[in-house]
Amino acid sequence: MDDINGEESGNSFLQQKAALERRWQKILDDTTPFVQYRWIGTGVLLLLFILRILLAQGWYIITYALGIYLLNLFLAFLTPKFDPSVELDTQESEMEEGPSLPTKADEEFKPFIRRLPEFKFWYSATKATAIAIFCSFFSVFDIPVFWPILLIYFCILFAITMRRQIKHMIKYKYIPFDWGKKNYGPGSSRSR
Template identity: 70%
Template sequence: MDDMMGESGEGPAYNLFVQKSAFERRWQQLLDRSTPYVYQRWTGTGILLTLFMIRIVLAEGWYIICYALGIYLLNMFLAFLTPKITPSMEMDNQETEMEEGPSLPSKADEEFKPFIRRLPEFKFWHAVTQATVIALVCSFFRIFDVPVFWPILLVYFIILFGITMRRQIKHMIKYKYIPFDLNKKSYTGGGGGIGGGHGSKGR
């Protein structure tokens, strides 16, 4: 009985599982170490996207893969721009609390509420990079080269991008939030106000 368990525990499937677990641990360690290197990470991803676009232009095919990648990146970008808790949800919660009765004051929280993204920067970068690598690999297999009239896909994507971003900008204006740090200065002098030195990074 023990011999059977030992043979089954040390078989090819078990060795493959061990190697897979070790690889996942090393990969996660590399991802954790790359977290602070924002510009370097996005530069590498930009190079991958450029290589993919060059591949599509030179090969004159795989337009459906390019379109699918564009739609996916647009969805990820919208999640990156959108706050995790929208102001409309906060207003609904406040109305519910007022209906249920008085609660403890939370003045400090109301004075400063950092912008927390629905999709953090690191996860956004990881999703974009992973999708770009998959699209680049798919562009080397003829089975994914579905014949389509690419100008229609391009026009449709431009229209979809315009409508989506217009809706997002209206949402930003309505609830008065900015998903980026636009030359915000940190106040290091006396006073130590609540607004000094706080950014809106949502990673």
């Protein structure tokens, strides 16, 4: 008899968990088209975290970890899903084997597909910032460090990784943003 009650309460818990997951997914789906507002909300959350750290004068390790994580997310956002350097090596080996598709002027259109889509980037950044804010309320995470060294190290790491990423973008001729690109679609060509 106790096993039946245990199964029912476990089953009820799983049903409630599934219902909560569906509600959360519905909320996420509803926020998808509002890119600018989502990022504004994340920016406000990040400013609250920075304000918390500046006023509390602590939790620099959490700040550093959040910075490294956000940098990692940003690099994945800027990187193409299919690495062009690997594709070029594959194309060169295929050329040795026999004829292949054209690769220069009459090359087919290949859109830029990100390794980390914008929505996942936003969602991961928001979750990480919320977790960092939560962790900043516990003294166990306030490890004493000399914060200027962490700041200098982060700035050097940022400069090196971004320089490498920009060189990669220049070498393989891709731009991860839509600014300045032609738009082909309804409303893109206006006649005067």
